[in-house]
Amino acid sequence: MISGRPNNGWVIWFSLTLALLLSVAPMPGSAELARPLWLGLVIAFWSLTLPHRGGLGAAFCFGLAQDVLAGTLFGQSALPLILIAFLVLSLQQRLRMFPLWQQSMVLLVVLGLAQLVQLWLNTLTGNRPPTLLFLVPVPISALLWPWVFVALQGMRQRFAVY
Amino acid sequence: MRLLVFVVLCVVLMVVDARFDALKTVRSQMGLVLTPFYWVADMPVRIWRGATEQIASSNSLMAENEKLKAEALLMQRRLQKLAMLTEQNVRLRELLNSAALVDDKVIVAELIGLDPNPFTHRILIDKGEKDGVFMGQPVLDASGLMGQVVEVLPYAARVLLLTDVTHSIPVQVNRNGLRAIAVGTGNPDYLELRHVAETADVKAGDLLVSSGLGQRFPSGYPVAQVTEVVHGSGQPFAIVRAVPTAMLNRSRYLMLVFSDSRTPEERAAAAAEAQADADQKAAAEGVEASTPPGESGSTAEAAQPAAGTAPAAPAQEAGQ
Numbered sequence: 001m002i003s004g005r006p007n008n009g010w011v012i013w014f015s016l017t018l019a020l021l022l023s024v025a026p027m028p029g030s031a032e033l034a035r036p037l038w039l040g041l042v043i044a045f046w047s048l049t050l051p052h053r054g055g056l057g058a059a060f061c062f063g064l065a066q067d068v069l070a071g072t073l074f075g076q077s078a079l080p081l082i083l084i085a086f087l088v089l090s091l092q093q094r095l096r097m098f099p100l101w102q103q104s105m106v107l108l109v110v111l112g113l114a115q116l117v118q119l120w121l122n123t124l125t126g127n128r129p130p131t132l133l134f135l136v137p138v139p140i141s142a143l144l145w146p147w148v149f150v151a152l153q154g155m156r157q158r159f160a161v162y
Numbered sequence: 163m164r165l166l167v168f169v170v171l172c173v174v175l176m177v178v179d180a181r182f183d184a185l186k187t188v189r190s191q192m193g194l195v196l197t198p199f200y201w202v203a204d205m206p207v208r209i210w211r212g213a214t215e216q217i218a219s220s221n222s223l224m225a226e227n228e229k230l231k232a233e234a235l236l237m238q239r240r241l242q243k244l245a246m247l248t249e250q251n252v253r254l255r256e257l258l259n260s261a262a263l264v265d266d267k268v269i270v271a272e273l274i275g276l277d278p279n280p281f282t283h284r285i286l287i288d289k290g291e292k293d294g295v296f297m298g299q300p301v302l303d304a305s306g307l308m309g310q311v312v313e314v315l316p317y318a319a320r321v322l323l324l325t326d327v328t329h330s331i332p333v334q335v336n337r338n339g340l341r342a343i344a345v346g347t348g349n350p351d352y353l354e355l356r357h358v359a360e361t362a363d364v365k366a367g368d369l370l371v372s373s374g375l376g377q378r379f380p381s382g383y384p385v386a387q388v389t390e391v392v393h394g395s396g397q398p399f400a401i402v403r404a405v406p407t408a409m410l411n412r413s414r415y416l417m418l419v420f421s422d423s424r425t426p427e428e429r430a431a432a433a434a435e436a437q438a439d440a441d442q443k444a445a446a447e448g449v450e451a452s453t454p455p456g457e458s459g460s461t462a463e464a465a466q467p468a469a470g471t472a473p474a475a476p477a478q479e480a481g482q
Contacts, residue, residue, distance in 0.1 A: 130281070
């Protein structure tokens, strides 16, 4: 039974902060290319499980934070994150019914779209990546989705976040 | 529709951020809060390094000590020579009426983070606005130029490395003074020289030093070493590739250079003043063996009043 009053919001913010931290954590050499889209995954999870808590606002805030960390223009990584949140929110009714691997498949497309928007914005600001390697994080993230989902779901139930 | 609102907000923010300076303060305030993220993210690496240093065997420490001692000895020798050469250089410059070369002031900074985007070559360092770091400041490591500061946060700064696609630096070949522009390729291993004529005298092995012509980097610091020159027939320019001398992806400690930001006139005036002071001191001490006291005295008198009023003139007068 879901109570109308939201509680334990700090769990959401904590997981998002952790994702932000992971997105700047140093990685060895060429593993940098395969850095999973942590923020995208966590935003997707909360939009999927708690759509009434609003994913777009959080996506916007953390997108701006990531922009400051990465030194890109304000909104440059916020826009793809908002897109992820929006797509997951609009597919939410259907995605909830899917088994995890099928959710992964859908997320592969969603994250891919976000990454393409990111490419478009990068190109506009004159930082066009020379190869298609910028798409590598997408399958990696999609493969990580089941684990992220199980971990965050455990956390959500443990702290009873509604 | 909330999506539309947020998307429009993002686009507006991006345009404002790209075109105007209005968001700079917001960014620096957010940077104040977010810089610790880099510290925390870097913590495991820090701890690992600390641990390896703790458990390093005394054998390897002794070997390292030995190596450093030998290196210091070599450096000492070069330094002795350098003192003599500097002295000589100053004298010759005096003869040529050109301003004395002032040694640049340097502070040491530590690397705290790499840019999460693998397609840009930028790093974050632990010195910021509070330490006097400014936009466009040159950054060096022990073996050469690394790049320049492109963003200043209160306690951190972002450095664009030489090899980033958007970076170029004016250089000259150390052997013959040939000028060129070294452009980043996006590949951390080499730079390319643009618009070098097919017949230009560049060979593999040439050292490229900064020419200082862009007025951003100080002149005379090593930038890269030419590795290959391709003369393709039918192409207007030769392809010249060079490896940066700085260890762009290995250096953890970097130096920020505060080069002389004064105009050449001001510098000349200061040099003339210093020269006059030195002459006066020499005259006061009664050193009469080498130079006739009357001559140095007149130089001092000629230079001193002029230094205060007309900044451009004294350098010429001081030498006469």
